[in-house]
Amino acid sequence: xxxxxxxxxxxxxxxxxxxxxxxxxxxxxxxxxxxxxxxxxxxxxxxxxxxxxxxxxxxxxxxxxxxxxxxxxxxxxxxxxxxxxxxxxxxxxxxxxxxxxxxxxxxxxxxxxxxxxxxxxxxxxxxxxxxxxxxxxxxxxxxxxxxxxxxxxxxxxxxxxxxxxxxxxxxxxxxxxxxxxxxxxxxxxxxxxxxx
Numbered sequence: 001x002x003x004x005x006x007x008x009x010x011x012x013x014x015x016x017x018x019x020x021x022x023x024x025x026x027x028x029x030x031x032x033x034x035x036x037x038x039x040x041x042x043x044x045x046x047x048x049x050x051x052x053x054x055x056x057x058x059x060x061x062x063x064x065x066x067x068x069x070x071x072x073x074x075x076x077x078x079x080x081x082x083x084x085x086x087x088x089x090x091x092x093x094x095x096x097x098x099x100x101x102x103x104x105x106x107x108x109x110x111x112x113x114x115x116x117x118x119x120x121x122x123x124x125x126x127x128x129x130x131x132x133x134x135x136x137x138x139x140x141x142x143x144x145x146x147x148x149x150x151x152x153x154x155x156x157x158x159x160x161x162x163x164x165x166x167x168x169x170x171x172x173x174x175x176x177x178x179x180x181x182x183x184x185x186x187x188x189x190x191x192x193x194x195x196x
Contacts, residue, residue, distance in 0.1 A: 006044050008034045010058030011195055013051060014042075017109040018102035027051065052120050056110050059125040062103055067092055067134075080141050082186060090178035092160065095177040097165050104166055131155065150189045157185050 012034035016025050030041040031052070045051035096104045114124040136151035144150040162182065164173050173181070 005036070005040070006038065006054065007058065008013070009041050009044050010054050010131075011022065012143050013055040014103060014106040017055065017106035022109050022113055024056075025051070033071065049119055052110065052113060052117070053123050055106070059103060059110065060108050062100070063096075063107075064130070066095055066100065082183075082190075083097065083140060084181075085138055085142055086179055086182045086186065087111065089158065090175055091180045093161060093178050094172075094175045096162060101166065101172075104162060110168065111185055137191070138144065142186065153189065154185070 011032055012030045013025060016033055020029070025048075027045075027048075030036075031038050037115040041051065061062050110120070111124065114120040118171045130149060132155055135154050136147045139150040139154060140147035161173070161178075170189070173178065
C-alpha cells in the first residue's frame with residue numbers, strides 16, 4: 001500500500017478489529033480512530049466488503065514485512081540449517097504474540113468473517129497461499145521427504161500455537177518455549193529424512 005491515507009485507514013481498522021471485534025468495525029469508527037474527516041474511509045472503501053478487503057490486504061502486508069525482516073538476507077532455512085529455521089519461526093511467532101498481538105487478533109476476526117463472505121474468502125485463500133508456499137520451500141530445504149504435506153502441517157502447528165495463546169489459554173509462550181516447540185516439531189517431521 002503506497003497511499004499513506006489508505007494505510008492509515010487500514011491500520012485503524014486493524015486496531016478496531018482487535019479492540020472491538022467485527023461489530024465495532026464501521027466506516028465512522030475507522031474515521032474517528034484514524035483521526036480523519038468524516039467520510040474519508042468511504043472514499044477509499046465504499047462498502048463494508050471493500051473495507052474488509054482493504055484491511056486484510058494491509059494485514060498480509062504487515063505479516064510479510066515481519067517475516068522478511070526476521071529472515072537473514074531473506075533466506076532463513078533455505079540453507080538447510082534447521083537451527084536457522086527454528087530461530088526464524090520462533091522470532092516471528094514471538095512477535096505475533098507480543099508486539100503484534102493486535103494484528104494476530106484482527107486476522108482471526110477476518111478469518112471467521114471469511115467463512116461467511118465468499119468475496120473475502122477468495123482474498124483470504126489467495127493471501128494464505130503466500131504463506132503456505134514459502135513453508136513448503138523451507139521444509140524442502142531442511143530435508144523433508146514430503147514438503148507439501150509437511151509445509152501444511154507446519155503452518156497448522158504454527159497457527160495452533162498462535163490460536164491457543166491468543167484465544168485459548170491466553171498465556172504467550174516465552175521465546176525459549178517457542179524454540180523448543182519448533183525444534184521438537186521439525187525433528188519429528190524430519191525424522192524419516194536423511195540428515196544434513
